[in-house]
Amino acid sequence: MIQVTNLNKRFKKNHVLRDLNLELNQPGITALLGPNGSGKTTLVKSILGLVITDTGQILYDSKETKGQFLYRHQISYLPQIARFPENLTGRELLQLMKSIRPNPVKEEMLLNLFELHKELDKKMSEMSGGTKQKFNLVLCFMYDAPTIILDEPSTGLDPLALIALKAYLIEEKKKGKQILLITHILNLVEELADNVVFILDGKIYYQGGIKELIEKQQVQNLEIAIANILRTDAANS
Amino acid sequence: MLQILKYSFFDMIRNRWTFVYMGFFLILTVALFLLSNDITKVVLSMTNIILYLTPLLGILFGSMYYYNSEEFIELLLAQPLSRNAVFTGLYLGIASSLSISLILGVGLPMLFFGALSSPELPAVVLLLFLSVVLSIIFSLLSFIIAMKFKNRIKGFGISIFTWLFFAIIYDGIFLLILLLFKDYPLEKATLGLTVFNPIDLSRILLLLNLDESAMMGYTGAVLQKFLGSQLGTYMILITLALWIIIPFLYILRIGKKKDI
Ligand SMILES: Nc1ncnc2c1ncn2[C@@H]1O[C@H](COP(=O)(O)OP(=O)(O)OP(=O)(O)O)[C@@H](O)[C@H]1O
Ligand SMILES: [Mg+2]
Numbered sequence: 001m002i003q004v005t006n007l008n009k010r011f012k013k014n015h016v017l018r019d020l021n022l023e024l025n026q027p028g029i030t031a032l033l034g035p036n037g038s039g040k041t042t043l044v045k046s047i048l049g050l051v052i053t054d055t056g057q058i059l060y061d062s063k064e065t066k067g068q069f070l071y072r073h074q075i076s077y078l079p080q081i082a083r084f085p086e087n088l089t090g091r092e093l094l095q096l097m098k099s100i101r102p103n104p105v106k107e108e109m110l111l112n113l114f115e116l117h118k119e120l121d122k123k124m125s126e127m128s129g130g131t132k133q134k135f136n137l138v139l140c141f142m143y144d145a146p147t148i149i150l151d152e153p154s155t156g157l158d159p160l161a162l163i164a165l166k167a168y169l170i171e172e173k174k175k176g177k178q179i180l181l182i183t184h185i186l187n188l189v190e191e192l193a194d195n196v197v198f199i200l201d202g203k204i205y206y207q208g209g210i211k212e213l214i215e216k217q218q219v220q221n222l223e224i225a226i227a228n229i230l231r232t233d234a235a236n237s
Numbered sequence: 238m239l240q241i242l243k244y245s246f247f248d249m250i251r252n253r254w255t256f257v258y259m260g261f262f263l264i265l266t267v268a269l270f271l272l273s274n275d276i277t278k279v280v281l282s283m284t285n286i287i288l289y290l291t292p293l294l295g296i297l298f299g300s301m302y303y304y305n306s307e308e309f310i311e312l313l314l315a316q317p318l319s320r321n322a323v324f325t326g327l328y329l330g331i332a333s334s335l336s337i338s339l340i341l342g343v344g345l346p347m348l349f350f351g352a353l354s355s356p357e358l359p360a361v362v363l364l365l366f367l368s369v370v371l372s373i374i375f376s377l378l379s380f381i382i383a384m385k386f387k388n389r390i391k392g393f394g395i396s397i398f399t400w401l402f403f404a405i406i407y408d409g410i411f412l413l414i415l416l417l418f419k420d421y422p423l424e425k426a427t428l429g430l431t432v433f434n435p436i437d438l439s440r441i442l443l444l445l446n447l448d449e450s451a452m453m454g455y456t457g458a459v460l461q462k463f464l465g466s467q468l469g470t471y472m473i474l475i476t477l478a479l480w481i482i483i484p485f486l487y488i489l490r491i492g493k494k495k496d497i
Contacts, residue, residue, distance in 0.1 A: 011496075050314055050497040067493075072317040079315065083308035085248065099240045101316050139312075 007056035018202035031189040034199035080151035082136035086125035104142035130156040238322035245330025262342030295372040299379025324492040377484040
């Protein structure tokens with residue numbers, strides 16, 4: 001469904017994505033891993049057309065995405081940092097979103113899930129970080145798109161909200177959705193992900209199952225496997 | 238695009254700075270009327286104030302609004318909306334609220350103090366029209382600056398400098414050139430130079446139509462000599478239109494290439 005070929009992106013001299021190739025075809029949850037600053041956010045922003053890439057191609061459902069916008073109907077995106085117009089209340093923000101993109105299907109259910117009803121009349125600028133993140137999640141999930149891209153969805157969530165999030169993602173996975181999950185929390189990966197994609201030095205270092213990744217590194221668990229990869233990479237550079 | 242316009246318009250309307258802006262022009266106009274009951278004099282003093290202030294306030298409001306909308310832009314562009322629609326909607330939101338504030342702030346006192354029945358009515362209308370045009374042009378410039386410079390302090394600095402340039406420095410350079418080359422026939426060259434300054438253009442347009450030739454200044458006189466008032470007026474209007482169209486298209490162009 002998503003096909004990235006020879007993608008390059010530079011920010012000034014900083015060559016972030018280097019001839020990156022990636023195919024994400026199966027439904028299910030794919031974890032996108034990689035150290036800080038490795039280009040995970042840049043990659044998903046490129047897929048959404050938020051970051052304009054230098055060269056290379058990104059296809060969604062076999063169609064070119066460059067300069068297009070309608071394909072974003074098929075994608076729900078959760079940005080890494082929940083940033084909203086500050087002087088809106090939660091209710092107004094939802095209203096605004098609905099006027100831009102009509103027909104949310106699950107708004108009420110999500111407000112219940114994250115217990116947001118009591119926060120609806122607070123201004124975004126006065127909300128706690130975790131509450132903002134919950135609104136971020138509601139905005140992202142309220143449309144029924146076949147592809148969901150989440151950039152660190154667990155940031156700032158309390159344990160109850162985290163449990164709700166995990167349960168929700170498992171439900172969506174069962175419906176056959178394609179979910180791309182960026183996270184540094186390996187527990188989350190082990191619990192949820194069917195596959196992992198590991199990005200390193202602007203390229204895909206590994207794509208495949210979790211078990212295979214652990215076996216390849218000849219270690220006991222995912223955490224050590226990843227730490228190993230990072231150490232070797234640091235030693236080589 | 239219309240929803241974005243609607244939102245950014247209402248967002249501006251709710252912003253207390255919009256009221257400060259409108260209130261400022263309201264108080265200014267009323268004060269001028271209280272100082273002198275002669276509408277002709279009021280229009281003349283307003284002319285100078287408006288020619289300098291609307292560009293300054295337009296450029297400051299524009300950059301402020303753009304920087305404050307960055308989050309909103311990110312949210313919008315992750316949705317199935319085109320970049321053109323997002324940036325156009327956002328811009329029209331601020332341009333329309335600035336224009337309405339100006340028209341109300343200046344227009345209401347004018348109405349109240351009898352502009353409709355005064356022989357100065359055309360001048361008042363022209364003044365209002367030019368103040369709107371100048372706000373549009375300078376808020377466009379402010380969007381360009383804010384889109385180009387991520388750093389707000391830099392952006393505001395450059396905005397203020399841009400205003401200073403068109404409002405003051407430009408005239409200085411202009412005079413300097415006239416002085417340095419006073420032995421050459423420079424009439425056409427000065428006309429050419431004026432084209433690059435929307436504030437000068439507006440001033441000349443006003444004075445061409447105000448029957449105050451004495452205040453028209455050098456370029457105004459040259460323009461009248463070469464083109465006559467009517468043709469001169471058309472030329473200026475066309476140039477002002479270009480001052481709106483070109484920056485607007487440039488905004489769309491930057492918008493297409495910008496990393497969010
Ligand atoms: N708008 C931008 N302008 C300049 N440089 C940028 C911009 N966005 C990202 N970068 C740079 O690109 C590189 C990759 O950043 P990116 O945000 O994609 O990393 P990441 O993998 O998401 O990291 P993290 O795990 O910390 O979220 C970094 O070096 C960052 O400094
Ligand atoms: Mg990131």
